Amino acid sequence: MPVGLFDTRTPLEPLHTEILAAITAVVDDSRFILGPNVSAFEQEFAAYLGAGHAVGVANGTDAITIALRAMGVGPGDEVVVPSFTFYASAEAIPPTGATPVFCDIDLDTFCVTADTVRAALTPRTKAVIVVHLFGNVAPVAEIEALGVPVLEDAAQSAGSRSHAGRPGSLGTAATFSFFPSKNLGGFGDGGAVTTNDAELADRVRMLRFHGSRDKVTYDHIGYNSRLDELQAAILRVELPHLDAWADGRRSAGEHYAAAGLGELVALPVPVAGADPAWHLYVVRDPDADELAQALSAAGIGNKAYYRVPIHRQTAMSAYRGALELPATEEAARTHLAIPMSAVLNPVQAVEVVEAVRAARGGRRPAAVASAG
Ligand SMILES: Cc1ncc(COP(=O)(O)O)c(C=O)c1O
Structure with missing residues (x-):
């Protein structure tokens, strides 16, 4: 499905x-x-x-x-x-x-x-x-x-x-x-x-x-x-109803973890003391575009929201500045949003994780393992 x-x-x-x-x-x-x-x-x-x-x-x-x-x-x-x-x-x-x-x-x-x-x-x-x-x-x-x-x-x-x-x-x-x-x-x-x-x-x-x-x-x-x-x-x-929906989003993240997603890609980490109601569930993978193609072929929604970070957008060229932004560049290159909603259930979470597993041949790539 x-x-x-x-x-x-x-x-x-x-x-x-x-x-x-x-x-x-x-x-x-x-x-x-x-x-x-x-x-x-x-x-x-x-x-x-x-x-x-x-x-x-x-x-x-x-x-x-x-x-x-x-x-x-x-x-x-x-x-x-x-x-x-x-x-x-x-x-x-x-x-x-x-x-x-x-x-x-x-x-x-x-x-x-x-x-x-x-x-x-x-x-x-x-x-x-x-x-x-x-x-x-x-x-x-x-x-x-x-x-x-x-x-x-x-x-x-x-x-x-x-x-x-x-x-x-x-x-x-x-x-x-x-x-x-x-x-x-x-x-x-x-x-x-x-x-x-x-x-x-x-x-x-x-x-x-x-x-x-x-x-x-x-x-x-x-x-x-x-x-x-x-x-x-x-x-x-x-x-x-916002709190109940927020709980649904938290649970969806837990369903992903329980289905073993963290063995395959790097999961988003809550800031210390934070209890996020995930708006988007964004994982990282060194071959994020390849993963995106495989998920789309399997009918799993996904999107790279910020592949070009803002400081590299044409309209911001006057404000590019001299600061190096290595984590920004890495996040931009490797992130991928996978399905998330207030009603994402355990069965759907398993389907998503199995599609990621199939795309990854069952292994978490070494580059992500060391980063995450
Ligand atoms: C992080 C962030 N800031 C600002 C906005 C702008 O909100 P709006 O689309 O309502 O103008 C959005 C959403 O679209 C957003 O995700």
Whole structure:
């Protein structure tokens, strides 16, 4: 049986009636922009995260630009960001006027560390974007201890936990994406900025609304970037199920380990103290493209998301910098996402692992064994 790379449909099936009722209620109410569902979702999401404030915005990319500006980032500043992440983590920096400075990651966790960030700091560094990649939880406190404000890019880590709290509550501010395939996904674009700082939240509220409080007087050059009411109504139905879905993602990782996947490829490693709700399950293999072809032929979904890391993308050529990023290059070359969802069951996990075993002739290649 084929196993898809992800499954967003099955977890939502039991919620169909409730979601349709929520949509109908918004249509009947006719308040489509910044209505009662957006405010209620903001409160419910902040409470879920253990953060003081959540502000809904149009998508996870705007969330980063707006959060950086609310943190005071502007022209002449540098923002440290990993290169091994989705392009938007870095793309959101130049619109603030600041310069992205790319840092390396830890190969086992795919996340930045205090050491990789330290190597990229200069007197012009105004903030660090710490990406909780694939659902892992990067070590925010260790990076804050370097004396630089942290913006968490938590787009991929809704539902994850760490001993310090949930992603979204750990840094100066955090950003989320509610893109449909995310751990908490809407039926279109959506995002949020979260923070424990009331004044920062207030600046985000103004920036998402043309830099204004009332659309009569304008204090900043802002954005038209709101979470819309229909998405908020849908996300409110989903939020109470996020923890159960996150548990499903954790279990899926355990099913893979139990089926022996770690004997064949390098598995993703949780950061110390983290309990990831895997958004993507990303393994490493020295012949990742060959493995991808074999899995596709066997009907197993797979994808190399970041084969070209951001600092090598054409649009970022002006920001390439002089830092060597060896773990980034290695991760880019060897990573491969295999099926992951809230409902991936043990039978499917065994099918995936057997397809990997067949592709690998039953042996874990030596190069991965020594790296992992
Ligand atoms: C790590 C990361 N950052 C930022 C984003 C941007 O979010 P959006 O697509 O909602 O703009 C995404 C998702 O797409 C992401 O995965």
